[in-house]
Amino acid sequence: MVVVDSIKKGIVIDHITAGRGMKLLEYLDVDTAHDTVAIIANAVSHKLGKKDIIKIENKVNVDMDVIGLIEPHATVNVIEDHVIVRKVKPTLPSRVENVIRCRNPRCVTATERGIVHTFVLTDEENQEYRCIFCDEIVSMKAE
Numbered sequence: 315m316v317v318v319d320s321i322k323k324g325i326v327i328d329h330i331t332a333g334r335g336m337k338l339l340e341y342l343d344v345d346t347a348h349d350t351v352a353i354i355a356n357a358v359s360h361k362l363g364k365k366d367i368i369k370i371e372n373k374v375n376v377d378m379d380v381i382g383l384i385e386p387h388a389t390v391n392v393i394e395d396h397v398i399v400r401k402v403k404p405t406l407p408s409r410v411e412n413v414i415r416c417r418n419p420r421c422v423t424a425t426e427r428g429i430v431h432t433f434v435l436t437d438e439e440n441q442e443y444r445c446i447f448c449d450e451i452v453s454m455k456a457e
């Protein structure tokens with residue numbers, strides 16, 4: 315049983331690559347006006363050297379696909395009554411819709427409205443995704 319101080323109920327995303335916490339938070343679409351969110355940047359980690367941690371209070375569901383897309387090595391801890399009740403490891407999603415936006419100006423998603431930006435996983439090692447419309451490749455890997 316691990317006790318996490320300062321959060322009674324919510325989600326702690328641990329083992330985020332140092333400096334990537336903000337980026338992950340942007341993609342997660344967390345409502346910072348209503349949810350209590352804390353980013354601990356550059357925390358000392360035995361595993362990673364430095365890491366970021368995100369704490370979201372009173373929220374028990376996050377989009378695991380988005381976490382898997384940005385930070386597949388993260389650990390998601392679900393906290394209830396100050397105790398971790400569940401630890402979830404994200405996996406790279408094989409397909410994502412409306413998470414990554416295609417940057418190719420000639421892509422149909424750029425010229426036409428209302429198209430679902432769809433990317434499929436093509437290279438697991440390099441976290442590379444391909445736009446299904448124009449074959450543009452996007453790497454989600456941390457530099």
Ligand SMILES: [Zn+2]
Nearest residue numbers: 416421445448
């Ligand atoms: Zn495209």
